[in-house]
Amino acid sequence: MAHALPSTGDPGPAEGAGCDTSDMLVIHRLIRSSFDEAPGLIDGVADGDRGRAEIVGAHVDALATSLHGHHHSEDTVLWDELERRAPSCAIHIGRMRAQHAEMAEHLAELQAALPAWRSSGSKADAAPVRAALDGVLASLGVHLPDEETSILPVAQRAMSQKAWDRLGEAGRASVPKDKVFIQLGFILDSIPEAERQKWKQDFLPLPARVLYAIVGRRQYERYRARLYGTAA
Secondary structure, X not given: OOOOOOOOOOXXXXXXXXXXXXXXXXXXXXXXXXXXXXHHHHHOOOOOOHHHHHHHHHHHHHHHHXXXXXXXXXXXXXXXXXXXXXXXXXXXXXXXXXXXXXXXXXXXXXXXXXXXXXXXXXHHHHHHHHHHHHHHHHHHHHHHHHHHHHOHHHHHHHOEHHHHHHHHHHHHHOOXXXXXXXXXXXXXXXXXXXXXXHHHHHHOOHHHHHHHHHHHHHHHHHHHHHHOOOOO
């Protein structure tokens, strides 16, 4: 069973340690909601509808690329730093690395299966896509709660806010510039409405809030309408 906190063999947190890791829970919520709806989007494409298969397939491919980028940021920014600050967390970090490696295999299978389906729209070509997606979903069902219970409490105690924020910076840098507002729209929609305004005030600088209101929201809504087939 995973342990949420490091053992007493660890030194106490360094001066200035302690950070807010709630942004990771928001990202995990986005990952869950996005991948949970992907099977329905794929299954909803009529046999031979290449236009819809291209739209949905491009979206699923972007999800896979985004998840890979998120895990790459953790692999390169978080794990070594957390292990240095909380050595007894090494066993959990090793498990995270192994889960990331397994997830990378499923994501590679998914992205390898997508081009044929995007070109043909056939149900036969959709089957390998769905099989690979099922593997991704199964891995997420293990990995996300494990990270939330085994890693985040340790990071919250042991890491400084500055060190933790480097992870967020790396994640944001991996998002293509033309997809920033689209991802932000999905993030906002994944947050309960009662919490959304506070999240925007806490985590979005004023210029970003203004730009999203003026430009980004429309961009996101156009993307959603095209994805869900509701565009006029």
